[in-house]
Amino acid sequence: MKLLKIFLSRLVIYMTIILFQAIYLLFVAYRLVEYNQLIHLFFIILSYSIAIYLVSKDENTNYKIAWIIAILVLPDIGGLLYILIGNKRPSFLLRNKLLPGIEKMNALRHQDEQIKKTIINKKTISLDYLISQHFPIYKNTDTIYYSLGDYNYRDMLADLRNAKHFIFMEYFIVSKGLMFDTIFEILREKVKEGVDVRFIYDDFGSVSTIPFKFKQKLQSWGIKCVAFNRFVPLFSISQNHRDHRKICVIDGYIGYSGGFNIADEYINAKERFGHWKDTGIRLEGDAVWSLTTMFLSTFYAYYPDLEEDVDAFRPHVHHPEPFKGNGYVLPYGDEPLDDEWVGENVYLNLITHASREIMIMTPYFIIDDTMLKSLTLAAKNGVRVKVFTPHIPDKRLVFRVTRSYYYQLIKAGIEVYEYTPGFLHAKVMMVDRKIATVGTINFDYRSLYLHFECNTLLYQCHCIDAIYQDFKNLEYVSQRMTIEETWHYKVGIIEAFLRLISPLL
Structure with a gap:
């Protein structure tokens, strides 16, 4: 019965339809090639033209190499495949839908010049770069770091119950269970109290986990709901661009973010891959x-006719008293609608400017040569670099790619650890025990180039000590990998092949 339910799920049905489309397109293409020599010649010229175009294109090198090899191996259809699924830029329709809201919200974020003048390490935290991308740095913000989603969930529930005016929530995965039932019961009650509740979920991320007619049910409760980039069974690159953000805003002055989604495994109420x-x-x-x-930039794309005063959602509207806080806080986002890879650029800049120590938590470690060289060069320059990954994977092929980097990292002097109790889903980076970034951006191609993401950069905040302590505690329960244990990952044929095609996964 369980197996039948899986085969009849929306995800399996849609993926089967897409697979049949791909097979059919390839079949038609090959038949055309065999039928007419001119068509064959056209496809060959198309493939080689695209290969030459990719050489000069301003694109990630690993991604270009993977596609050039694919095109040269399959010259009859390689060019056609690239046109169908190779371009990482979002579709024209998705771009036109989202850009007006993004541009509108970008115009509402301004840098306080007095705050900027008080910062010493502007280059280290990519300050001018992030300001140019419309992400200012703030003071007067209190921060709490949660070393587990369990603790985050507890405090978020309390804040949701105390909401008086509005609740905005945006998540990649929504899955039925204890966490789901508890949160949506609170949201339903809040709507009855007159609280404005808005909810965004990614349609692909939740395709097999949400109840039937989920969006309609939320709307019937009075919740304004958005299913981001509806997943339709089309063989198209447009399905690749997902909303991977995790945002919760309560009454304009309380916000949550991080790696956790709305599913029981994130609070250890259900075991999937160990702890x-x-x-x-x-x-x-x-x-x-x-x-x-950031939330409203997506929301307004799906409610374009909603007329309201955005200033009504500012932090001081429902909290007129001055805020406490220490240090500097800079939430920033990344999206694939432009040629700015903000998430990757911030990571690279932090690595480049590190002088003593770099510590990284990531569930997936699938990086390009630039990132790899930056990390290994930092280690060779005397910076202590530690990378923490899971011991129990959620995706076995992706885990094999992650492990394929171990040998090179360790050989360069980088310490690599696997979280032995289970699955490590955190996305945290700390530099020199004074700067950290926490959020949704993984060290992989999807997060860095395809998805809509968000992180929070923390500088001189008290919670930096809590993040540092979390890394130390993580080290105690993790297994440090040795070069003897990892050499076979480097020379494995499967690993080599997966590394080659990893930008296309």
Whole structure:
């Protein structure tokens, strides 16, 4: 019965339809090639033209190499495949739908020049670069770091129950269970109290986990709901661009983000891959405005006719008293609608400017040569680099790619650890024990180039000590990998092949 339910699920049915489309397109293409020599010649010229175009294209090198090899191996249809699924840029329809809201919200985020003048390490935290991308840095924001999603969930429930005016939530995965039932019962009650509740979920991320007619049910309760980039069974690159953000904003001055979704494994109420280690961040104060505007930039794309005063959602509207807080807080986002890979650029800049120590938590470690060289060069320059990954994987092929990097990292002097109790889903990076970034951006191609993401950069905040302690505690329960244990990952044929095609996965 369980197996039948899986085969009849929306995800399996849609993926089967897409697979049949791919097979049919390939069959038609090959028949055309065999039928007419001119058509064959056209496809060959198309393939080689695209291969030459990719050489000069401003694109990730590993991604270009993977596609050039695919095109040269399959010259009859390689060019056609690239046109159908190779371009990482979002579809024209998705771009036109989202850009107006993004541009509108970008215009509402401004940098306080007095705050900027007080910062010493502007280059280290990519300050001017992030400001140019419309992400200002704030003071007057209290921060709490959560070393487990369990703790984050507890505090978020309390804040949701105390909401008086509005609740904005945006998540990649929504799955039925204890966490789902508890949160949506609170949201339903809040709507009855007159609270404005809005909810965004990614349609693909939740395709096999949400109840039937989920969006309609939420709307019947009075919740304004968005299913981001509806997943339709089409053989198209447009299905690749997902909303991977995790944002919760309450009354404009309380915000949550991190790696956790709305599913029981994130709070260890259900065991899937051993103990689930995730992290989160709570903001209270001025910096929540950036989370609010990131949420609204997507929301307004699906409610374009909604006329309202956006300033009504600013932090001080429902909290007129001055905010407490220490240090500097900079929430920032990334999206594939432009040629700015903000998430990757911030990571690279932190690595480049590190002088003593770099520590990274990531569930997936699938990086390009630039990132790999930056990390290994930092280690060779005397910076202590530690990378923490899961011991129990959620995706076995992706895990094999992650492990394929171990040998090179360890050989360069980088310490690699696997979280032995289970699955490590956290996305955290700390540099020199004074700067950290916490959020949704993985060290993989999807997060860095395809998805809509968000992180929070923390500088000189008290919660930096909590993040540092979390890394130390993580080291105690993790297994340090040795070069003797990892050499076979480097020379494995399967690993080599997976590394080659990893930008296309």
